[in-house]
Structures are given as structure tokens and as C-alpha cells.
Amino acid sequence: MNKNYIIPNEWAIIEEGFNVENVEASESLFSIGNGSMGQRANFEEDYSGKTFQGSYIGGIYYPDKTRVGWWKNGYPEYFAKVLNAPNWIGIRIQINATNLDLNVCKISNFRRELNMKEGWLGRSFKAILPTGEEIEVHAKRFISVKYNEVGAIEYSIKAVNFSGEITFSPYLDAGIENEDSNYNEYFWETLKIVEGVNQGCILAKTLKTEFHVATAMEVDFAINGKNVAATHISIIEEKALTYTYKLKVSQGETATIYKFASYVSSLNYEKGNLIEAGFKNVTEAKNLGFAQLFQDQKDSWATIWETADIIIEGDIKAQQGIRFNIFQLNQTYMGTDARLNIGPKGFTGEKYGGSTYWDTEAYCIPFYMATKDASVAKNLLMYRYNQLGKAIENAQKLGFKNGAALYPMVTMNGEECHNEWEITFEEIHRNGAMVYGIYNYVNFTQDFEYVVKNGLEVMIAISRFWHQRANWSEVKKQFVILGVTGPNEYENNINNNFYTNYLAKWCIEYTVECLNKIEEKYPQDFKRIVAKTNLSGEETYKWIKVADNMYFPFDEEKQVFLQQDGFLDKELIPVKDLPKSERPINQKWSWDRILRSCYIKQADVLQGMFLFEDKFDKEVVERHFDFYEPLTVHESSLSPCVHSILAASIDRMPKAYEQYLRTARLDLDDYNHEVHEGCHITSMAGTWMSVVQGFGGMRVWENGVLSFNPQIPAEWKSYSFTINFRGNVLKVYKSQTDCKFYNESEKELKLMVNNMEVIIPSNQLLTV
Amino acid sequence: MNKNYIIPNEWAIIEEGFNVENVEASESLFSIGNGSMGQRANFEEDYSGKTFQGSYIGGIYYPDKTRVGWWKNGYPEYFAKVLNAPNWIGIRIQINATNLDLNVCKISNFRRELNMKEGWLGRSFKAILPTGEEIEVHAKRFISVKYNEVGAIEYSIKAVNFSGEITFSPYLDAGIENEDSNYNEYFWETLKIVEGVNQGCILAKTLKTEFHVATAMEVDFAINGKNVAATHISIIEEKALTYTYKLKVSQGETATIYKFASYVSSLNYEKGNLIEAGFKNVTEAKNLGFAQLFQDQKDSWATIWETADIIIEGDIKAQQGIRFNIFQLNQTYMGTDARLNIGPKGFTGEKYGGSTYWDTEAYCIPFYMATKDASVAKNLLMYRYNQLGKAIENAQKLGFKNGAALYPMVTMNGEECHNEWEITFEEIHRNGAMVYGIYNYVNFTQDFEYVVKNGLEVMIAISRFWHQRANWSEVKKQFVILGVTGPNEYENNINNNFYTNYLAKWCIEYTVECLNKIEEKYPQDFKRIVAKTNLSGEETYKWIKVADNMYFPFDEEKQVFLQQDGFLDKELIPVKDLPKSERPINQKWSWDRILRSCYIKQADVLQGMFLFEDKFDKEVVERHFDFYEPLTVHESSLSPCVHSILAASIDRMPKAYEQYLRTARLDLDDYNHEVHEGCHITSMAGTWMSVVQGFGGMRVWENGVLSFNPQIPAEWKSYSFTINFRGNVLKVYKSQTDCKFYNESEKELKLMVNNMEVIIPSNQLLTV
Structure with missing residues (x-):
């Protein structure tokens, strides 16, 4: 219970x-x-x-x-x-x-x-x-x-x-x-x-x-x-x-x-x-x-x-939940020391070793970026930059060459220290999160200088990894990535995980885009980086070939990307038809049974659509949500927030709210029966995203534009949150009838709200 | 070195x-x-x-x-x-x-x-x-x-x-x-x-x-x-x-x-x-x-x-090797105690826990059966029969029902005690070896009473397992077996391992064949078994549906069965092109790299063709041998013997001899750099098979006929071995010019030699 x-x-x-x-x-x-x-x-x-x-x-x-x-x-x-x-x-x-x-x-x-x-x-x-x-x-x-x-x-x-x-x-x-x-x-x-x-x-x-x-x-x-x-x-x-x-x-x-x-x-x-x-x-x-x-x-x-508070009216448990999440995130990491990071249990327990996981880049950066000074998110990026050498060594141990980097699954000092092969060696999608963290930071802060000074080196090393990790399939006549574990850890050693392949392709493309931009706008830096990394046009050409010809498993009949090769060979029985006595399956089933089942521990294909929402039409997201959500057991704390946000984005507010409650009060109500071991700190950042990116519909696009699409669950009277956007403080208030933006900063702010451009003068309240 | x-x-x-x-x-x-x-x-x-x-x-x-x-x-x-x-x-x-x-x-x-x-x-x-x-x-x-x-x-x-x-x-x-x-x-x-x-x-x-x-x-x-x-x-x-x-x-x-x-x-x-x-x-x-x-x-x-000696003339190292193997096998197991079995290292070391593996049924039974009294092989079968209850419990722990049994990967007392999920839970092909051991024993001894009294219960429980373990694929419109590890442990958690699927189908078919025979010829026993196991015709009908509609991965272009789904997505670089410095790969490569490579630790598809040679035409075996042998690294001690036997069966004597040397002197010459940990006892039975079944071409067919097809490596002057065949002692001698059979027993013996029927009177020497 x-x-x-x-x-x-x-x-x-x-x-x-x-x-x-x-x-x-x-x-x-x-x-x-x-x-x-x-x-x-x-x-x-x-x-x-x-x-x-x-x-x-x-x-x-x-x-x-x-x-x-x-x-x-x-x-x-x-x-x-x-x-x-x-x-x-x-x-x-x-x-x-x-x-x-x-x-x-x-x-x-x-x-x-x-x-x-x-x-x-x-x-x-x-x-x-x-x-x-x-x-x-x-x-x-x-x-x-x-x-x-x-x-x-x-x-x-x-x-x-x-x-x-x-x-x-x-x-x-x-x-x-x-x-x-x-x-x-x-x-x-x-x-x-x-x-x-x-x-x-x-x-x-x-x-x-x-x-x-x-x-x-x-x-x-x-x-x-x-x-x-x-x-x-x-x-x-x-x-x-x-x-x-x-x-x-x-x-x-x-x-x-x-x-x-x-x-x-x-x-x-x-x-x-x-x-x-x-x-x-x-x-x-x-x-x-x-x-x-x-x-x-x-x-x-x-x-x-x-700058961090979220106020929810009309739902005291939701209010308590979100504040608990924000409070614990701040207790765990203040962002003033680039040697520190965010352990999945923070300072509340021992499990997961207090070490750094991909959680930081995939879940935590948005919270720290939007509620604190930009230097905090930058410190998180610098933490990885400072460990690049170790990530290259780590990849070398696994047979990669020429400066390819594989960031560790779990680390304190840059060295890998997790020891399940199916995770340590195969959950390589984490490498994509490292680049995504940079992308996210640059979009939000417009601090492209970071890429020039530090980020590009990381991106080059990671693109090298993807290039070497993919191989040409004579049968498929495309590049494949074999033997991986995706975000859904209820599958191990699978081939062509959609999320992993997608990130690999995207990492290469974004790296090449940044390379081109730096070559054009920062020629001196370009020279420095090329010399330091020993990069040639011939090499990047090979990367691009991999990116351009990446294979994605897709089912023509259902028109969905498959989580991995062979996914449709499984018996697809929706979670709702599983007897309660058999859940959570990670406590009731043996590992092999979990692996061959269709059940998804945490968002995987949907995680990709969450990170790259702009690349997928709404109806595509809907179709994939409808296919994967019924098969998802959310036995990872990092799952419900993503489903909540995607549900909101396709106007499924009841589902969004259901998943929100699960993430917001995960520890307070002890959903997973393990709070005595410590709190799920990194998933708390996902809770914050569920409100701000989910209900609030906040996005920062590649062109740097900040946009909102505020919705509100039927159960709430109102909610409001604060964003520190490039040094400007913006408060967003949404009730069942109202939607207001208050610009506390010294200069006017330009936003997109519900796809319309809105300009809010300095220190002004605007009702939309 | x-x-x-x-x-x-x-x-x-x-x-x-x-x-x-x-x-x-x-x-x-x-x-x-x-x-x-x-x-x-x-x-x-x-x-x-x-x-x-x-x-x-x-x-x-x-x-x-x-x-x-x-x-x-x-x-x-x-x-x-x-x-x-x-x-x-x-x-x-x-x-x-x-x-x-x-x-x-x-x-x-x-x-x-x-x-x-x-x-x-x-x-x-x-x-x-x-x-x-x-x-x-x-x-x-x-x-x-x-x-x-x-x-x-x-x-x-x-x-x-x-x-x-x-x-x-x-x-x-x-x-x-x-x-x-x-x-x-x-x-x-x-x-x-x-x-x-x-x-x-x-x-x-x-x-x-x-x-x-x-x-x-x-x-x-x-x-x-x-x-x-x-x-x-x-x-x-x-x-x-x-x-x-x-x-x-x-x-x-x-x-x-x-x-x-x-x-x-x-x-x-x-x-x-x-x-x-x-x-x-x-x-x-x-x-x-x-x-x-x-x-x-x-x-x-x-x-x-x-009754156990093999004499090789003209190659003292081969002579020493085969006798060392036979000697150690006898030191390990004498066959007088049905509570004992054959640990992979016998009494020569600790590794592998001295426990019982599928090695016994897949490799050791032929040696003990042909060099000792039939009671010895029967004791080995009784060992498993006596552990049937534990095998059913083991399957229950993994979610199987209704008396399905999964024999343990490693055991002392019938309980599973291996703890790598990819092996313990997924290397289920071992269940097939249990039935194959019975089949082998019955063919050799013609003691069908064993099936009636004991074996059938084991076979029913195992057929139940295969029926439950397979699932219907809506995409393939056939039954698939997902998430297994085949004999080649350099692949983990794969789908539709040819060997596993083949054994599953065969187990069901052989069980049903025995069921029908017992129903007809031993109606009282049939009643007893049906009552004890609560078996219905409806259930066996479901098994047969699985067996009849089992999927096997097959490549039309190459006309080969694939080791598993997706095998051809790999880069197929022959072992000979691997730098020496990278071998053995299990000491040089990280696990993920091994897994996504095409390299085969031990015979897998070929293991199936070895066990069921009569089911595959010679040209089919040749085609598969030519496809898989170049990709096999033989980093399991149980591999070379199978390749040696198959090579001999398709008239590739140099290859057969090369692989023979590898198995016969594996420990004496310390091929795998680990003899200090103990000797590879169970693979020694494979060495014996390499001579008797490989060079000697001995087979015992389903109809009980004993056949030989003796060949001799160019490096040897002669070899001879002894077979205790249903209580009759037969000595086989083969030189570069001669082939002799000496029947030491009290009655005449009927054999097939090189596909010709031969009858040897009692106590007679026959030159063929």
C-alpha cells in the first residue's frame, strides 16, 4: 500500500x-x-x-x-x-x-x-x-x-x-x-x-x-x-x-x-x-x-x-507536492560549484550512489535553468566538459578510437562506475542527453559562446562515438545501431532502439550545424577546435553519411515508429488488463518475463517525441501516444512527467493530470513503496516540467523564441509559476478563466502565446 | 602463450x-x-x-x-x-x-x-x-x-x-x-x-x-x-x-x-x-x-x-590427449550413484561450482553410454527425473503454470543457482537437452521402458514449458520465442534463436510421438501418467499447434537458417581477419562489443545440425558450416568437438583434425590459458565424440540401427575404439588402408558401415 x-x-x-x-x-x-x-x-x-x-x-x-x-x-x-x-x-x-x-x-x-x-x-x-x-x-x-x-x-x-x-x-x-x-x-x-x-x-x-x-x-x-x-x-x-x-x-x-x-x-x-x-x-x-x-x-x-515558486490554488495536495519537489531540488543542488551534480536521491539516501546520471541533462537542467541564474545551468554543462577526457578514456576501454567519447552511466569523477553490462555498456543514449543539454541551454540562454568555448569539443567527441557505434547493414542498406538498452530498461540488448537511433542522428546533425556556424562566424575558434580535436572534413562527411542513412524501425500498417526491431512480435496486452496482483511487475515478475513482455518501464519513443516535439506533427505524437501509453507501466520515476507533458500537448488534460499527480506526490504518497530509501530527486525536476512545460506549455525554440500554451486541469482553480528567462523575470498565471503574464524585468519581453506573438512591456501585467 | x-x-x-x-x-x-x-x-x-x-x-x-x-x-x-x-x-x-x-x-x-x-x-x-x-x-x-x-x-x-x-x-x-x-x-x-x-x-x-x-x-x-x-x-x-x-x-x-x-x-x-x-x-x-x-x-x-580405451597410432600427442580425456572423465564420474553428476571441472577445480550443467545431456551421455553399462547413462537420466519437482518449482518462479518445468542452468540439488539473468533465465535451450538425453538413451539402449516409467513425465513438463514460452506473433503469423540466450553465449536476450526454436518444436513432437506410442502399447501406464500429470488431449493439441507453426529465421538469398532474428544486420568479418592481438575476444573486448559482433562463442545453429544430423541434407549442413564456421571463435571448450564432428560428416578432414586437436589437448596445452583453475571435464566427452562420432562416423538412429562411416586424418596411422552397444562389445579399427570390426560379444551384431548392412558373427573380426 x-x-x-x-x-x-x-x-x-x-x-x-x-x-x-x-x-x-x-x-x-x-x-x-x-x-x-x-x-x-x-x-x-x-x-x-x-x-x-x-x-x-x-x-x-x-x-x-x-x-x-x-x-x-x-x-x-x-x-x-x-x-x-x-x-x-x-x-x-x-x-x-x-x-x-x-x-x-x-x-x-x-x-x-x-x-x-x-x-x-x-x-x-x-x-x-x-x-x-x-x-x-x-x-x-x-x-x-x-x-x-x-x-x-x-x-x-x-x-x-x-x-x-x-x-x-x-x-x-x-x-x-x-x-x-x-x-x-x-x-x-x-x-x-x-x-x-x-x-x-x-x-x-x-x-x-x-x-x-x-x-x-x-x-x-x-x-x-x-x-x-x-x-x-x-x-x-x-x-x-x-x-x-x-x-x-x-x-x-x-x-x-x-x-x-x-x-x-x-x-x-x-x-x-x-x-x-x-x-x-x-x-x-x-x-x-x-x-x-x-x-x-x-x-x-x-x-x-x-524565482522558483509555483502556486496552485484549489488543490492543496498538488500545491504541497510541487513545493516539496522544488524545495528538495534546491536542497540538493544550488549550482554554485561545477564539481557537484544532482544525485538521483540527493542527500536523502544512499541508493544510486549519489552519483550523476543522464537525469541531469534530460530532466534537471530545465528547472535549474529557468529558476536560477544562467550560470547554474552552465556549471552543470561544465561538469561534463571537465570530464570529457574521462569520457574519451571510457570509450577507449570499449574499443572506440580517435577521440570518441562515451559519457558514463553513473559517475562521481567522470569514470564509469555502474556494473550491469546491459546498462553500463549499452544504455548509450545518455550520450545524446549530453548534447541535448547543450542544445537546451543554448536555446534558452542564447549563450552560443558556450558551444564555441567548450560545448563543441564535447559534441565532436560524441558524434565520433555515434559514427563508430553504428554499422552498415547489408540487409537493410542503412546504418543500424545494434545491442543497446534504451530509456526503457525493461528491454535489454535490443537492436535499433528508435530513441537511440534518433538521438544519434540528431547529435551528428546538430554538431555539424554548430561546426558550420563556428567555421563561418568564429574562424579563429574553428581553427583552434579543429586542431585540438584533429578533425577533418572527410571525417564529418562520414558522420553525415551515417546520419543521413540512419535506419528507424517503422510499422507501415500502424504508422508508428517501433521502440526497437521486432517489437510487434510481442503479445500486446494493455497494462489495464494486467491483474493488479502482478504489479509492479519489477517486484512480481522475473527479469526474463519483463524483458519479453511488451511493458514499458518509462517513456522511450515518447521520450524522443518529448525532446523533439517540434520535429513531429501533433497527429504523429497522438498516434504514438495512443500506441505506447497503454503499454507503459511507469515503474521508473522519470516516466509520468514525460507522459503528462505530452498528454497536455495533445489536449488530453485528464491523462496529463493523472500522470502529474503520480510524479508530484511520488514520494509523499510513496507510490513505489521505497521512500524509506530516499526521495526521487531527479524526477522532481520532471514534476516542475509537468507544470511549466506541460500545463503551461512553455517551450523555447531553436530560434530562441519563448512560447506558452497555458492550459489548466479541471481540478484546479489556478496556478502560477515564475521563469527567469535570460535574466528577465516573468510570472505566468493561469486560472479556469484567466491567463496573465507579468513581466517583472527592466525591458519588454516578446513571447508567443497560443501561437500568437505577444509583447509585454517592462513591469507590466498582461491578460491574454 | x-x-x-x-x-x-x-x-x-x-x-x-x-x-x-x-x-x-x-x-x-x-x-x-x-x-x-x-x-x-x-x-x-x-x-x-x-x-x-x-x-x-x-x-x-x-x-x-x-x-x-x-x-x-x-x-x-x-x-x-x-x-x-x-x-x-x-x-x-x-x-x-x-x-x-x-x-x-x-x-x-x-x-x-x-x-x-x-x-x-x-x-x-x-x-x-x-x-x-x-x-x-x-x-x-x-x-x-x-x-x-x-x-x-x-x-x-x-x-x-x-x-x-x-x-x-x-x-x-x-x-x-x-x-x-x-x-x-x-x-x-x-x-x-x-x-x-x-x-x-x-x-x-x-x-x-x-x-x-x-x-x-x-x-x-x-x-x-x-x-x-x-x-x-x-x-x-x-x-x-x-x-x-x-x-x-x-x-x-x-x-x-x-x-x-x-x-x-x-x-x-x-x-x-x-x-x-x-x-x-x-x-x-x-x-x-x-x-x-x-x-x-x-x-x-x-x-x-x-571398454573405454581409444588407441591412436602415429600421433603420440593425440594418443596422450584422448587417453587423458577418457581418464579424467572416469575419475569424475563412475555412474554408480544417481545423486551425483558431472561438474564442468570435475574434481580438478572450483570454477562452475562443481554443479550440473546441460553439458551432461548434450555432451557427456554418449561417452558414458557407450563405454559403460547402460545403468550408468540411466543414472544420469534418473538424476534429472528425481529433480523434476524442483524444475517445476523453478518454472513457477518464472511465471509458468500447470506443471511446466524449466530445468536449472546450474544445480546441485535441482534448484537453480546461477545468477546472471541472461543465462539463468534465458538460456532455456537446456530444457531441450534434457529430452534429447532421453531420446539419445532410448535410441542407443532401446530401453523404451525408461520413457514409460520416468521419461515421459519429464517430457510432458518440458513440452508444457515450450508451449507456454512461445507466443503468437501477429506480424509473423507464427509462433516465436523471444528473449533467449542460445548455446552461443556471445548473444544475449535475442529473439528466435534457431537452435532453441528447433529444439522446442522437436521436444513437443517427440513427446507427442512417445505419448501416442505409450497410449497404444502401454495403456495402463498411459492412464497413470495422464492422471498424474493431469494431461488432456486439448492441451497436447495446443502444443502441436505451436510445434507446427514454429517460426525459424531464414535468409532466402543465402539459404541459411539465421542464428537469430537480425543476425544479418551485423558486420560479417571472418575470424581470420581479426587481428591476433584482439583474441580471445572475451579477454580483449568489452561485453557489448562481443554481443553486437558476429562472433560465435560455440556451435549454435551447427549444434542443432549436429544433434539432428538425420534431419538435414549433407548439402544443407555444408552450406551452414561454410557460413558459420568462419565466424566461430570457439571460446567455449564445448565448441571444437561439434565442429570437428560436423566437418568429418561433410568430408572436411583437415578441418575436422584441426578442431580435434583443439578439443583433445585443450587442457594439456592450455589453449584457453586457464588450466590452473581446473580441467574442462565435460568438453572431454566431446573429444571422445570427435573420434567415435566424428572420425568413426558412429551414429545410432531412431530405428535403433548402429552405423559407422570411418575416416582417418591424414596425420594418423590408425585408431581404434571400443563400444559397449546394448551389452555387446564391439571394437572398431581404422587405418589408412584398413577398416575392421571385431565383435567380442556372444551374439552376432548387425551394423551399417558406409551405408551398407554388415553382419558380424559372435567373436569375429570383420574387415570392411
């Missing part, structure tokens, strides 16, 4: 009542982060029930030795994993002599709130301990957006029915493990534990990758809101540092601990300076004080929401 | 000179066994160099937790592994105070001999120890065929240049590991260590499977060949028992230890009786004495060779 315990609220994720069954799911849903670090909503105090601990630092990973059955030539040696980092939130609590553990106390008034507007996590409850003491706890924490190495906790305990002693034992612990460790190994080595006055620090390093991380804390106390001094005794263990403070309270009094913590890493500091840097951070935080840090946090989030 | 150090000899495998590089390869090649247990040729004394220890007991396995990257639904929980069993051969040696270790001594006159005629392993060498003592060692050991739980060692040391003390420390050690353990776990738990007078025993059990095994030893000593008494001190460790005996020797004297050892297991005894049984075995062995045991061993092997 899906979960259904999150209380609808416009700006917050709220849980009321304590249910041990929901602890791990809530740990995912209530995660906090600031793009540089993140933290699952684990309790500060001890908890003896089932819990999945997770603290993460962007860019700090471990190359866990690959686990496979039978080794195949070319497999990567390791799978890079985002690391569960040293615990900074821990505060062990004793009431008189009894340890506070929600698993053994009688709990009432339990409430958890993730305040998305202001960026903090709150928790409150009443507990009666086994020894009879009753307490009331209010805890609040956040990870600062402004001071991006700092987290802060305010943890208050009211002595309801007793006078006595409350012991706070804030600690740091580097003795942590990854749940998904392949061989149950430790990933961290503790190097140094340093004590100060009310402050402490653990320096640890990751094994193999040798990242050094200092985790620092400093604490402060109050009774009834008034600061008090407190002294501690320290317990230094092999991998942990604990300070124990005992505070006397009378019945009715409230004791509070403030814990300020910081991660600093060798990504940003000299290794020798880390302890000092950590101490500096926590001392500054303590000096600012919790209240000031908290105010800064509210301000930071207010700024973020200004 | 291939290895080339084995000295050619008609009856022995000989190594001269000590080379640390060859130690592990020799440990495989010089392995000994008796079908119930086996032992790699590890040294008795300590050896600090690289070595791969292996002692194995038939039927004793461990379910090692599966290791995969991403778990797929339906994967088996474990991979059953043949276990490295407690060490029984160990004798630590000290000369005065110095340990004997060939890795640190100066070695000369090193010689190793595996005497295949008599079934023993000998080793001799001179060693100068680091402390200066010079010794001459002669060691001999064997695993008794007659007393099949017993092994015996004679180990003599001559004091060449000193008088002093020789310490013999015979030991048993249950603290052993499997090299291929997935998670470096111990598979054994030591339960009890028992001491006696010059005898000792360790009782240990396998974890999870709870097999109990007692390993017992008893020792005896001689000086200059005369028995002497000796007393020991014992060292009892957690998992090992060592007795230390010190013998005084004068210069020139020889001290000898006899070590008799025994494995007894809970497969054959009550757990409580194992220690007693082990002691009984070793005491009886000691009382018989090494010399008598050794004589028994020679006698046993003489009997085996009587």
Missing part, C-alpha cells in the same frame, strides 16, 4: 502522531540540505527502533569495490558511493538516570514539520519515560544556505512532572557505515579527535579516495530561554567524541541545548587547515546565535522561492 | 623439471579421483609458493550467498559450490630442524607422472635444503576405485648426504577455504577431533547444508622398505589434527610414511556413525597395505580401459 500520512499543507510537510512504521519514510521525506551537505531526518537522541542514518557531504564519495556475479571484461573496478558522513546531529539525552529513546517511551503529541518556506525541520512531542518522568520536547534544526558548511540545532526539554537532572550528551561520531556497502567495509578512518571549550572536532579521511573531512561542533545552553554556562566531561572513543553536560531543572522548567556543527573538507581547504576551519565555523555560528542564523535561513529561502 | 611442458607419452602425463610457473597448472592436470572424491595434485609437504589447494567430495556442496550488482527478481539466493573439503593429503616434513618446502630448496630431477593406465600420481625429486641436507623423495598416491572412500599415499625420503632425524607430521585440516567464496566466508565448522593409535579423525559439517563429513587417517612407517614402529606426539588445533613422528636415519637410508585416509559423509552414513566408519576404512586400508591397494587400483583401471 502507498503511504498516506503526510498532512496536506501549502508550505509544510507535516506528520502527526508517532508511528514506528513511518520512521524511515519520514527520515527521507523530512531531509534537509543546502546543496553542499544534507541530512536525513534522523532523531538527535538515541533511537533503538528501525532507522536509516544518513549524513552526506556533496562531492565526498567512496569507490566501493564492485560486486558482480561473473566478471565481464570492461566492468569498472568500483561503484562510487555517496558516503554516510560522520554524525553531527547526535545529542544523547538522559532524564535523571534514564536514556531518552522514543522506541521505549510513551509518546503523545508527536509532530514533525518540514517548513519549506523557511527551510527548517521541527519536531515536538511529549514523552513519558519508563521511569515515569514526563517531558515535552521541541527540536528544530536546519542546514544553513548562507553559511553552507554549517548546521544548527535547538533542542529544548521541559520537565513536566519532575525536578531533577537533564543530561545532554552532544557527540560527533565518525564510526559510521554505509547501509549499501558491498562488502560491509568501513569507508572512513578517524585521524584525530580534538577537544576545546564546549567545542570539539573529529578529523577523518575516506579510505582510498583520501578526502579529509573535519566535523566540528560547539554547544550552548539555556534554561527557560536564558543562556546558562555549563561544563562537561568528555568521553573520547576510537572514532567518537562525546561531551556530557548535566543541567538541574525544576518541574516546569525548560532546558535547551544549541548545537552548532560544521563539515569542512579537503575539497575546499588544505588538509592541514581543516580542524581550524571547522572550529572557526562553529564559533562564528555560535557567536551569531541560533536566532540570527535562523533569520538568515528564512531570508535565503525567501530569495530562492522568489 | 599456451603451455607446452607436458612430455608426450602414450599412457602418462609427465612433467620433468621444477618450474614454479607450472605448479598450479600441474595441480589441475595431475588431479586424481574416483568419481566419488577427487584431489588436485597439491604437494603433500608444505609449499610456500603459489598453489591452489583442492580436495573434493562428490555431492558435498555449499550454498554460497549470491553475489550480484543489482538484484533482479527471480535470482536464486545462492550459488551452490563444490566444496574444498578437509585436507587429507598433508604430510609436513622436517629434515633435522628444517622444514621441507620446494619453494626454498634447490630442486633437481623433479619428475611428476600421472599414470593413466593404472590410476596413480607419482612425484620424485632431489632437494638440497637451505641448511645443506640433501634428500631424494619419491611420493606416490591414488584414490582407490575399488574402495571408493579411501586414498593412499606412499612418501619416501632418502637421506643422501647426512645422518639425522626425519620428522613426518601427517595431518588433517578442516580449516580450509574455497578460493571462489563470494564473501570470504568459511564453509565448514569443525565438530570433533578424535585421536587413536596412529590414527585420527576430524568430524566437520558444512554450514547451511549441514553435510557431515569425517576425514580419517592412519599411518605406517618403514625404513629401507621394512616396517618400523613409531610413536607420535599430537597437536590438536581448533580445526586441525597433526601427529609428529621422528625417525632416525643414517646416510643412504630411506624413511617411508604410508598415509591412508578416508572421507565418509552423511550422504551415505548416519551422522552418528561417521567417525567409526572413517576409522574402519583407514584401518582396513592399512591392514591391506599400500601394495595390495595399489594392485587393486591397477586392476580396477584395467577393467575401465577395457
